[in-house]
Amino acid sequence: MRLLVTGGAGYVGSVVAAQLVEAGHEVTVLDDLSTGHRDAVPGSARFIQGDIADSHEALENQEAVLHFAAKSLVGESVEKPELYWRRNLGGTLALLEAMHAQDVRRIVFSSTAAVYGEPIHDQIMETDPPRPTNPYGETKLAVDMTLTAFAALRGLGAVSLRYFNVAGAYGMFRERHAIETHLIPNVLKVATGERAEIQVFGTDYATPDGTCVRDYIHVSDLARAHLLALEAVTEGEHKIYNLGSGTGFSVKEVIDVCREVTGHAIPEKLGARRPGDPAVLVASSEKIRAELGWKAERTDLPTIVSDAWSALSRI
Numbered sequence: 001m002r003l004l005v006t007g008g009a010g011y012v013g014s015v016v017a018a019q020l021v022e023a024g025h026e027v028t029v030l031d032d033l034s035t036g037h038r039d040a041v042p043g044s045a046r047f048i049q050g051d052i053a054d055s056h057e058a059l060e061n062q063e064a065v066l067h068f069a070a071k072s073l074v075g076e077s078v079e080k081p082e083l084y085w086r087r088n089l090g091g092t093l094a095l096l097e098a099m100h101a102q103d104v105r106r107i108v109f110s111s112t113a114a115v116y117g118e119p120i121h122d123q124i125m126e127t128d129p130p131r132p133t134n135p136y137g138e139t140k141l142a143v144d145m146t147l148t149a150f151a152a153l154r155g156l157g158a159v160s161l162r163y164f165n166v167a168g169a170y171g172m173f174r175e176r177h178a179i180e181t182h183l184i185p186n187v188l189k190v191a192t193g194e195r196a197e198i199q200v201f202g203t204d205y206a207t208p209d210g211t212c213v214r215d216y217i218h219v220s221d222l223a224r225a226h227l228l229a230l231e232a233v234t235e236g237e238h239k240i241y242n243l244g245s246g247t248g249f250s251v252k253e254v255i256d257v258c259r260e261v262t263g264h265a266i267p268e269k270l271g272a273r274r275p276g277d278p279a280v281l282v283a284s285s286e287k288i289r290a291e292l293g294w295k296a297e298r299t300d301l302p303t304i305v306s307d308a309w310s311a312l313s314r315i
Contacts, residue, residue, distance in 0.1 A: 001230075002026045002061055004104075006052050006095065007068030008045070009036025011177070012110065012163075015170040015223040016066060018042045023227060030058040031069065037176055053094040056101065064106035064233065065099060066226060067092065070140070073179060074114070077136035088139035089146070096150055106233040107147070108226055111160040113242070113283065115141040118276070123284040126162075126240050133276055148238045157235040164215040164244040164283045166222055168304040169311035173219070183254055184216070184308055191264035192312060198266060200251055202273035207280065211251035215244040215282040218298035218307070228292045244283025245296040253301065261305045 008017040008029030013036070020027050027045040030052065041047045048058045052069045059065070070088045071077065077084040092109075099107065114137030115130045132138045147158040167184045169175070175185045189195040203210040225243050232239065249257075259266050288294045298304065 001063045002028075003230075004028050004030060004055075004058055004062045004065045005045075005068065006030045006055070006065065007036065007070065007110070009033060009038060009040050010068060011173070011175050012166060012219060012222060013066075013068035014040035014042070015173045015219050016068070016226045017045055018170065018173060019223045019227060020066075021045055028058055028062065030055060035178065040173060040176075052091045055095050055098045059098050059102040059104055062102070062104050064108070064230060065095070065104060066108045066230065067095065068110040070110065072136060073181060074134050074136050075181075077134050077139070081135035084135045084139045088136075089142045092143045093146065096146070096156070099156075100154060105155060105235050106157045106230070107159075108229045108233065109143060109147060109158060109160045111144055111162045111240070112137065112140045113162050113164045113244075113281065115144065115162060119278055119281060122280045123246070123282050124242065125284045126242055126287055144240065151236055151238040155236045156238075157233040158238040159229040159233055160238070160240045161225060161229060162240065162242050163222065164217055164242070164281065166219050167216045168218040168220065168298065168307040170220045170223065170307075172311065174308065174311035183214070183251065184258070184305060187255055187258040187266060188262065188305075188309060188312060190266045191258065191262040191309075196267070197269045198255060199269050199271055200255075201271055201277060203270055204273070205279040207250055209250050209252045212277055213248035213250045213280045213282070215246070215248050216301065216304055217243055217245050217296055218304050221296045221298055225288065225292075225294050228294050232292055241288035241292070242283040242285050243288065244285050245299045246283065246285055247299065248280060248282040249301050254305075257301045257305050261302060261309050
């Protein structure tokens with residue numbers, strides 16, 4: 001297929017683009033490089049530097065879109081909500097209008113578990129009520145709602161994939177954020193000497209070791225789900241799936257595994273809880289397993305950390 005990958009120079013987008021190329025698809029990457037990296041675009045993919053708000057040229061002769069381009073920092077979204085509404089929702093609306101003009105009727109959207117907000121139980125399901133607690137989650141939910149409307153009104157076929165904590169690496173493709181908020185890469189930065197210590201926010205949660213528990217999904221498993229979702233897109237329908245491993249690891253477990261993998265001490269600084277941090281966030285991915293046959297395969301934490309560490313070691 002001829003496919004447009006928006007945000008394909010970013011972490012997840014680049015891995016999906018790479019797997020699409022490996023599967024024999026003709027891939028065009030559209031990215032403004034505000035947070036992505038030109039060298040993360042697969043060599044055989046066509047690259048267009050530009051904004052999704054002006055995507056008409058990039059959409060010419062395309063058959064489907066995989067949409068990753070978005071602002072994604074929770075803290076920044078609270079400080080600059082107008083930026084997130086303009087880029088995430090406004091940019092997607094412009095993309096959808098351009099798709100309609102070019103008669104491109106299929107899209108796979110990179111959504112987020114942040115749409116759920118505070119969970120009502122430990123294993124989050126797609127039927128749980130969305131209650132985002134920040135503008136980032138609100139804008140992603142707004143896009144999901146827009147896709148539902150466009151499916152009903154214009155016959156668009158859409159699949160939204162709601163991610164939990166993505167980690168690991170896929171060959172040369174790894175996390176490279178200017179502002180890093182994810183736990184595993186930040187812990188590994190202590191091992192490389194880029195940080196003096198890792199901050200632990202809260203040690204008194206109702207979990208086995210007192211630290212928060214999160215669901216980590218390997219980026220290669222996540223990317224594979226996008227290829228399956230692409231096949232499952234049905235015009236006139238909007239499908240939503242959670243993506244996670246179904247199990248959780250605590251902050252302490254992550255740090256301990258990073259110590260084992262890297263051989264570094266990795267000092268900790270224990271601190272108070274952050275407001276709004278739930279004790280446990282774990283996905284139920286039963287729906288995508290039942291309907292698309294997907295399940296996470298690289299689920300053990302040492303593998304996830306080792307892949308991320310190996311990618312750093314190749315720099």
